[in-house]
Amino acid sequence: DVKVTQSSRYLVKRTGEKxxxxxxxxxxxENMFxxxxxxxxxxxxxxxxxxxxMKEKGDIPEGYSxxxxxxxxxxxxxxxxxxxQTSMYLCATHYMTSGTYNEQFFGPGTRLTVL
Amino acid sequence: AQTVTQSQPEMSVQEAETVTLSCTYDTSESNYYLFWYKQPPSRQMILVIRQEAYKQQNATENRFSVNFQKAAKSFSLKISDSQLGDTAMYFCAFKVYNTDKLIFGTGTRLQVFP
Structure with a gap:
């Protein structure tokens, strides 16, 4: 089974923090999202x-790297x-094969709160 | 640009009953894939079912089936014999053939009642 892990389930940070x-x-x-x-x-x-x-911008890259x-x-x-930027952040991965509809596998998510 | 629309933010169904979740999409592409993903409360998103656009036969996975209407650009999910464990957020998603990006709808929150 594919395992995708994310470093934290919940995170609270202050405005301006990295x-x-x-x-x-x-x-x-190969592919991660x-x-x-x-x-x-x-x-x-x-x-x-x-x-x-290698990286590519998605639909909302502003404020992120x-x-x-x-x-x-x-x-x-x-x-x-x-x-x-307070939100739930999900990571996903999939194996890159040409022309197939291989699924993306998701991590459990990180709920980030910025105070 | 492709878009995916889920017009039902919330739905509920009684255990053992059947429920249908709606999804429509807009694209000028002819080769693409469609997916339904399930996100249970506080748990990871998982794939429920997928459909290749060139296949006329509707995909089925146990109690889950789709009604794929290519001309109408509609891709609904039917859940038969609903179970409490089906309670989740359901996302419809679209992917153009030979690309990597998934485009998601806004989701439908399904509550199954005993």
Whole structure:
């Protein structure tokens, strides 16, 4: 079974702090994703990565950056946290195969509160 | 741009009954995939069922089935013999063939009552 873990289930930070959210997968998947989930808005893609040191902006990258130094680890960074970044953050991964509809596997999520 | 719409923010159903969750999408692509994901309370999101757009036959996974109407761009999920464990947030999602991005709807919160 694919295992996707996230460093924290709950996190409380103060405005202006630098925040790191970590995601680790154990299945050697190429693609990794960061989403934020907000009520009434569903899941929105922040960034994704299809290889080590490679990244692509998603639909809402403003205020975020990412790092992928190792294949199994994908970090989301909030350089200066703001209250509007209070949200649930979900990491996902999938094996990149051309033309298939392989599913994304999700981590348990990190609920971040910025005070 | 592709969009996915789930018009039912919340639904409820009694145990053992059948419920249908709606999903419509908009795309100009002809090759794509559709998914239903389930997010139980405080638990990880998991895939429930998936459908390839070129297949006319509706996908089925045990008590879960879809009604895929390609011309109408509709992809509803039917849950038969509902169980308490089906209580969850359900997301409809769309992916263009040969791309990596999933586009999600806003979700439907389903409550199954005993």
């Amino acid at each position: 925040v790191f959210l970590e995601c680790v997968q154990d299945m050697d998947h 960061w989403y934020r989930q907000d009520p009434g808005l569903g899941l929105r893609l922040i960034y994704f990565s299809y290889d080590v040191k 990412v790092s992928r130094e190792k294949k199994e680890r994908f970090s989301l960074i909030l350089e200066s946290a703001s209250t509007n």
